[in-house]
Amino acid sequence: MLADGSVVRHVHEAPREARRIKVEEDILARNDALAALNRKVLAQAGTFAVNLMSSPGSGKTTLLVRTLRELKGRPLAVIEGDQQTDLDAKRIEATGVKAVQLNTGKGCHLDAGMVASALPKLPLQKGALLFIENVGNLVCPASFDLGENRKVVVVSVTEGEDKPLKYPDMFAVADLVLVNKIDLLPHLEFDVAQLEENVRRVRPGAPIFRVSAKTGEGFESWLMWLRG
Amino acid sequence: MLADGSVVRHVHEAPREARRIKVEEDILARNDALAALNRKVLAQAGTFAVNLMSSPGSGKTTLLVRTLRELKGRPLAVIEGDQQTDLDAKRIEATGVKAVQLNTGKGCHLDAGMVASALPKLPLQKGALLFIENVGNLVCPASFDLGENRKVVVVSVTEGEDKPLKYPDMFAVADLVLVNKIDLLPHLEFDVAQLEENVRRVRPGAPIFRVSAKTGEGFESWLMWLRG
Numbered sequence: 001m002l003a004d005g006s007v008v009r010h011v012h013e014a015p016r017e018a019r020r021i022k023v024e025e026d027i028l029a030r031n032d033a034l035a036a037l038n039r040k041v042l043a044q045a046g047t048f049a050v051n052l053m054s055s056p057g058s059g060k061t062t063l064l065v066r067t068l069r070e071l072k073g074r075p076l077a078v079i080e081g082d083q084q085t086d087l088d089a090k091r092i093e094a095t096g097v098k099a100v101q102l103n104t105g106k107g108c109h110l111d112a113g114m115v116a117s118a119l120p121k122l123p124l125q126k127g128a129l130l131f132i133e134n135v136g137n138l139v140c141p142a143s144f145d146l147g148e149n150r151k152v153v154v155v156s157v158t159e160g161e162d163k164p165l166k167y168p169d170m171f172a173v174a175d176l177v178l179v180n181k182i183d184l185l186p187h188l189e190f191d192v193a194q195l196e197e198n199v200r201r202v203r204p205g206a207p208i209f210r211v212s213a214k215t216g217e218g219f220e221s222w223l224m225w226l227r228g
Numbered sequence: 229m230l231a232d233g234s235v236v237r238h239v240h241e242a243p244r245e246a247r248r249i250k251v252e253e254d255i256l257a258r259n260d261a262l263a264a265l266n267r268k269v270l271a272q273a274g275t276f277a278v279n280l281m282s283s284p285g286s287g288k289t290t291l292l293v294r295t296l297r298e299l300k301g302r303p304l305a306v307i308e309g310d311q312q313t314d315l316d317a318k319r320i321e322a323t324g325v326k327a328v329q330l331n332t333g334k335g336c337h338l339d340a341g342m343v344a345s346a347l348p349k350l351p352l353q354k355g356a357l358l359f360i361e362n363v364g365n366l367v368c369p370a371s372f373d374l375g376e377n378r379k380v381v382v383v384s385v386t387e388g389e390d391k392p393l394k395y396p397d398m399f400a401v402a403d404l405v406l407v408n409k410i411d412l413l414p415h416l417e418f419d420v421a422q423l424e425e426n427v428r429r430v431r432p433g434a435p436i437f438r439v440s441a442k443t444g445e446g447f448e449s450w451l452m453w454l455r456g
Contacts, residue, residue, distance in 0.1 A: 056283040056366050056395060057387025082394045083367055106397065108336055108367035136394075138284050139311060139336035139365055158386040158409070159285025166310045166364075167284060169334065181386070187415045 031144055034112035038147025041119055046126030047077070050226070051146050053170060054154035055163075056136030059180045061088045063154060063213035064131055068095045070216075070223055075128035079118045081110040081135045088133065098123055109140035112147055129226065138167035156181040157190045164198040171202040176209070176225060183212040259372055262340035266375025269347055274354035275305070278454070279374050281398060282382035283391075284364030287408045289316045291382060291441035292359055296323045298444075298451055303356035307346045309338040309363045316361065326351055337368035340375055357454065366395035384409040385418045392426040399430040404437070404453060411440040 042049050052060050061080075068076055078099040080088040089101035100118040102110060115132060122130065132148060134141040153174040155163055158181060164171040171177065177199050179192060196208050207225065211218035270277050280288050289308075296304055306327040308316040317329035328346040330338060343360060350358065360376060362369040381402040383391055386409060392399040399405065405427050407420060424436050435453065439446035 055285055055364065056391055057384070058285075084396050085390070085393045087390050087393065106367075106371070108365070135367065136283065137336070137365055137367055139334075139363065140368070143334070156285070156386065158384065158412070162313070162315050163284055165313050165315065168312050184386070184412070184415060187412060 028143070031112045034116050035145035035147040038112055038116055038119065039149075041116075042124065042130070042147060042149070045124035045128070047075075047124040047128040047130050049130040049132060049146075049148040049150075051132045051134060051141075051148035051151045052154060053134045053138075053141045053151065054136060055138050055156075055159060058136070058154045058156040058159065059213045060133050060136070060154050061091055063178070063180060063211070064133060065091060065095055066213050066216060066219065067131070067222070067226070068092070068097045070219060071129065071226070075123065075125050077122040077124065077128060077130045079110075079115060079122070079130070079132045081114070081133055083107070083135060104135055108135060108137050109144050110134050110146060111144050115146045138163065138170045142167075142170040142173050150175040152176045152178060154178045154180050155195070157185055157188060157192065157195075161191055161194040161198060164195070164202045168202045171199055174199075174203050174206050176207050177203070178222060179208060179210045180213055182210045182217060183215045256371070259340045262344050263373035263375040266340055266344055266347065267377075269344075270352065270358065270375060270377070273352035273356070275303075275352040275356040275358050277358040277360060277374075277376040277378075279360045279362060279369075279376035279379045280382060281362045281366075281369045281379065282364060283366050283384075283387060286364070286382045286384040286387065287441045288361050288364070288382050289319055291406070291408060291439070292361060293319060293323055294441050294444060294447065295359070295450070295454070296320070296325045298447060299357065299454070303351065303353050305350040305352065305356060305358045307338075307343060307350070307358065307360040309342070309361055311335070311363060332363055336363060336365050337372050338362050338374060339372050343374045366391065366398045370395075370398040370401050378403040380404045380406060382406045382408050383423070385413055385416060385420065385423075389419055389422040389426060392423070392430045396430045399427055402427075402431050402434050404435050405431070406450060407436060407438045408441055410438045410445060411443045 054060050076097045078092045078097055080099055080101045083104050086101040089099040092099035100121050102114045151173050199208055209218055209221045211222055282288050304325045306320045306325055308327055308329045311332050314329040317327040320327035328349050330342045379401050427436055437446055437449045
């Protein structure tokens with residue numbers, strides 16, 4: 001199986017392959033139709049949506065909690081994607097922001113249909129920001145348009161400089177890359193400039209901000225980008 | 229799409245659903261048949277295979293490099309799985325151990341067919357240890373038997389204590405859990421005991437070793453487990 005729903009690998013018999021390619025097209029076409037619908041619903045409400053993607057454990061939720069606190073006063077909403085548990089939605093709701101948890105079960109990413117099911121439960125309004133925290137995964141979420149306005153990829157400095165090259169599809173779709181956990185740099189052998197160069201090889205032109213969700217370092221640029 | 233190749237989510241029409249479930253069964257049945265073949269080939273050669281799984285950036289390759297150096301003298305072989313690049317295979321071959329790189333393209337996990345294609349290129353022999361480093365991903369690799377003898381899940385202390393609960397399918401199949409990067413503990417707010425308790429809730433009875441691939445701390449237990 002491929003991350004975009006394709007199941008054509010190691011299939012050599014022509015009739016079988018044809019059927020499998022059809023299934024892949026079904027999935028992505030269906031997703032794209034629902035993503036277009038989400039985009040319309042969000043635009044009509046005047047809400048701007050940001051899809052946050054990363055490895056498990058790169059600090060997306062901690063980053064989101066600090067971001068929501070910094071943006072207090074603005075209408076905000078969150079969709080939390082996880083394979084299991086509502087731990088993250090609870091962390092978000094502790095900030096006073098409404099969050100809907102989506103559990104994907106065996107699924108490795110959110111899709112537009114899941115997001116469509118969550119939108120009616122959220123306070124979408126003019127000037128609101130909706131954050132969608134995807135399932136922690138550097139492969140599958142890259143292929144699925146959710147109807148968001150921007151895709152943000154978070155990578156932490158504990159993960160190695162090579163990640164953009166090893167997971168190029170994810171970085172290639174990023175509108176912005178956040179390099180998180182920079183407070184840990186003094187304790188690591190990590191070359192941030194090398195990571196940034198690898199991001200640029202895969203996704204030239206996307207802004208890259210260095211941040212610490214723990215200390216708030218670098219948040220000015222990220223918040224300004226969100227306000228813009 | 230689900231991590232095990234299933235594509236039944238959000239499909240409500242009965243005939244379509246039936247076709248999709250069939251595709252899922254095709255994929256897993258085909259994988260299991262090839263995994264059984266791999267297991268037979270490995271057993272006949274006298275080689276013991278370990279499937280290493282984790283998030284991207286949890287330190288699998290660094291851990292593997294140190295492990296191979298510690299096991300010098302024993303016949304060793306490695307299969308490296310990544311979406312793109314042969315960076316990891318190069319790091320492995322610098323230790324003198326033969327490595328085959330498998331690139332999954334858009335795929336989010338290795339499958340038994342890919343491993344079958346790599347086995348003839350490796351020096352399998354009596355008493356050899358074969359390490360299979362899976363694609364960095366806490367969802368998809370959990371569903372695919374590769375024909376390995378043991379599954380080892382690596383989780384680093386930078387990833388958060390909640391990962392076993394949020395990605396239960398992965399931890400539920402683990403024969404051993406390695407908690408890596410413990411050298412960073414003094415710089416983190418991380419509760420190792422809580423992580424271990426969460427592992428036990430999902431996978432009671434599996435041994436858990438705390439290690440640092442950077443300093444070698446805790447490697448005695450891991451190496452003893454491999455030798456046994």
